[in-house]
Amino acid sequence: MELCIGATRLSAGNQTDQSTELAIVERCRRQDYEAFGKLVDAYQNRVFGFVRRMVPNAEEASDITQDVFIRAFQSFHRFDGRCSVRTWLFRIAYNLCIDRARKVNRTPTEVSLQGTADIDETFDVPDGRWQPDQVAIDGELADAIEAAISTMSEKLRSVLLLHDKEDLPYEEIAQMVGVPIGTVKSRLFLARAHLQQHLRNYLQMEGSKK
């Protein structure tokens, strides 16, 4: 578990850092505004990133992210420390996104994908430009990834983001989503397959342009 508070980087391995983190959590439990501000600084972008990809509307995503922190602040006394603050915040965010989806009565978008039998289980993307380390540099490819993520159903998207982007373990995601670990893995597999399909199409289109 890792917690970045301003310039201080807290990691689970270090006992002093752990005690600092515990102290901050304890202060937050006592409704310490300043300590909570540090937590907000540490997680605001990550939580916003998750919500932004779960909710299509940017303004709505901003509001939901604020609600996540307001709700966390109001119910910090109920945080039992069994999971990390990060997991707890993502759980609130996930629940709010699902609530919002229910409120607008939006059924999860079904993914149009070539049959499951055709999924290339090797996940091979045969292209010389496929350099995952440089994906951040290639703006167009990043956009393609974002577009592929946005076309996934919420169930696949949430698992993909929580596991691959936020590094949450299967057990915590299973608890959060309320499904068995096997189902989380299945969803992750399908989400990656979906992403692979989209990226392959994108790379083929790019190749044919040239």
Next chain:
Amino acid sequence: MKQFDLAKIEELNMTEQELDHLLSSEGSLKIRQAVQAVQEEHVSLAWRSQLNERLVGTIEAKQRKRRFRWILSPALGLGFAGALAVALFIKSPTTPHSASLNTGPQLEESLIASHQDSLRYSDVTGVGLNTDEVVTKRSPSTYDYNQFDFGSL
């Protein structure tokens, strides 16, 4: 083109070990790296200041609630104590009734008995003696005549 829906996710006919193997394959990990490489979203300063305002509002609302409770709880206690005191002190004094006087025929009987007693007392002692000065229903043998000062009679 075949479509797959979410129901098929649950139907995915693979064991957990097979899934683990697929998810840890090189290609799958590349996809993971791609997702990790997606750039971080950033909130604006306006967003942060708005959040701060909302947090301050939450704190103030909580403090107001606490203050209100702090004032209200002793007031409620006082009110309850006052109501209890009023209930106890203003309660009308009840006249003690003899159990024998509660019902009709018993009342009659006791009135007759009382009248007969008073006649008997007046026969024995004459007018002017209070009924409570007479000990009734005691046999003469129970009296300790040594207590009396017969000389004074």
